[in-house]
Amino acid sequence: MKKRLLSLLAVSAITVTLFAGCGSSGSGTGTADKGSSNAKEYQVAMVTDTGGVNDQSFNQSSWEGLQNFEKNNKGAKVSYLESKQESDYATNLDKVVDSGNKLVWGIGFAMADAIAKAAKSNPDVNYAIVDNSYVDPTTGEDKTPANVTGVMFKAQEPSFIVGYIAAKTTKTGKVGFVGGIKSGIIDQFQFGYQAGVQYAAKELGKDITVDVQYAESFSDASKGKAIANKMFSSGCDIVFHAAGGVGVGVIEAAKEANKFAIGVDRDQAYLAPDNVLTSALKLANVAVENLSKEAMSGNKIGGKTYTYGLKENAVGIPTENKNMDPEVYKAAMAVQDKIKNGEIVPPYNEETFNSFGK
Incomplete structure (x- = not known):
């Protein structure tokens, strides 16, 4: 059991030193990459919540997952935009769509409404959100849009x-x-x-x-x-x-x-x-990397919520x-x-x- 968790931690243990390379290929602070002329590229972007990409916590972990996704999948190209305040969510989500990203990650439950609205306006773009489910807690009805993926953890x-x-x-x-x-x-x-x-x-x-x-x-x-x-x-x-x-x-x-x-x-x-x-x-990085790879492979990940816990070796x-x-x-x-x-x-x-x- 300890060995299984250790193997996953090896995936997550990208150090802050790597993180200092935020200006490297496919990433940027405040700007997302412009649409590429290379049709083989699969662009994925992440929009942070107000904690920012260097929060030493789950925004940073999520970005590390995208960096690993780019490293391990030929043709993958990743970027991020930071939200300084809640009013930035919708604007940043629009920016990354305009930049040609095929999958857009929103990090944090506070982005739930902004993601839902963006997904409705852009039905051809896939969205995913960490720490939110669109399942009605009262009725149990799953209201997840067809082009949105929820990611939850048994924290x-x-x-x-x-x-x-x-x-x-x-x-x-x-x-x-x-x-x-x-x-x-x-x-x-x-x-x-x-x-x-x-x-x-x-x-x-x-x-x-x-x-x-x-x-x-x-x-x-x-x-x-x-x-x-x-x-x-x-x-x-x-x-x-x-x-x-x-x-x-x-x-x-x-x-x-x-x-x-x-x-x-x-x-x-x-x-x-x-x-x-x-x-x-x-381990948000594990979920972000794995689901980004699924989407790049053409597998349908939208319209549902993935839940990760000890049984999945993700916590x-x-x-x-x-x-x-x-x-x-x-x-x-x-x-x-x-x-x-x-x-x-x-x-x-x-x-x-x-x-x-x-």
Whole structure:
């Protein structure tokens, strides 16, 4: 099992050094490539949410997936546009279509409406969105447009695991969670984490509390740092974030306070090697690369949502966790197995959390 996750992580472990090559072939900040005269090229573009392409989180992971797609598929050409504010979404989506892209990725649930409108206006263009499904949560009716692909992750699964690890590691009996903007997606992280803490606390026969706060942003690193500083000064010794660029501030605060942070989406240990306990991986790069390849091959990916979890080896934690007690890692892997086989079903919102374990 560990080897399978390691093999996927090898796909995701493109370093920030590679990322510094954003001006390389097929990429650009602020502009998308103009339509090419080479008919054999398959152009794919990505539009970020307000976190930006260098968010050290899932925008960056998604871009790494496209870079890998270009590298591994002859004729593939990729680019991105950054959105500084929500009003940029529609404009950027129009720009990448005008540039001749055949597949357009929107990164983040906040782009759901803009993607749906763009898809309706451009029925001959394929669109895909990370972290959004067009299935009606009340009726279960799938309203995904024929030329749109939804990509969802069971983020509650790795969040449960890192919550379990936090509870097994804390010395103060108090841990924290910093969210970006409250939503159904971030609920998966929060309540999965809280349930993992609760599960381990019961195992240990201890009371362990979770301090939860939201930054109302995915880009304000200074706000993340201020929230985390307050948590650390009030007794938390471990803080998990699901907050995009805000989380960079959380990790910086952990480094300065000599406490632990838990990263998200990708292995964030490189941001503070001695102060990142582990990370809840959501391998957006794997989904983006694989689905882009499917589309380039002519396979129909539109009109449905793909959901990735532990069973698909698309979420988890890193195999290398130098700050974690090996016995805690071993216990966490046993918990991971229980999630995979259905023995543990992590909650993904407040309702399922309230009924968890009852």
